Amino acid sequence: KKQRVVGRPEGGYLTRGETYLKLTNVFSSPMKGYSWNKAYKTAIIKKYHLKFDKDISLLEDQIFNVKYISIAKGVYYTQKPYYHYWQRKGSIIHQPNIKKIVDNFRGNYRVWHKIISTIMKDREEEKMRKKLERQQALRDSE
Secondary structure (H helix, E strand, C coil), rough: CCCCCCCCCEEEECCHHHHHHHHHCCCCCCCCCCCCCCCHHHHHHHHHCCCCCCCCCCCHHHHHHHHHHHHCCCCCEEEECCCCCCCCCCHHHHHCCHHHHHHHHHHHHHHHHHHHHHHHHHHHHHHHHHHHHHHHHHHHHH
């Protein structure tokens, strides 16, 4: 039986905003903020000295992804499984720990701070671009 795809097709290029939504929607997005289900351009990581935050033990991969997306010109998305990740019941990530609660708050703050600052920067750049275009149009009409 063939499956019917509703919404975005199985793959394609995403805008920065679409990528942020897929990355942070923990309830319905298959992408989420993990690093194990993504491929990165090493040249971007090296050029911008991107690293995982060492002072946090939770959400460090999502923070890294938001930093990467804020720099990358484009993101390609696919739902095809190229990697299979196994969750183990006894995994340390599933153990209760007060530090995880604190790191969760800190991590979410860093993620949203970077997203908001990038969106604001993008808007300012767009305003400047439009202003320059208007000025050029005025000069051309003289």
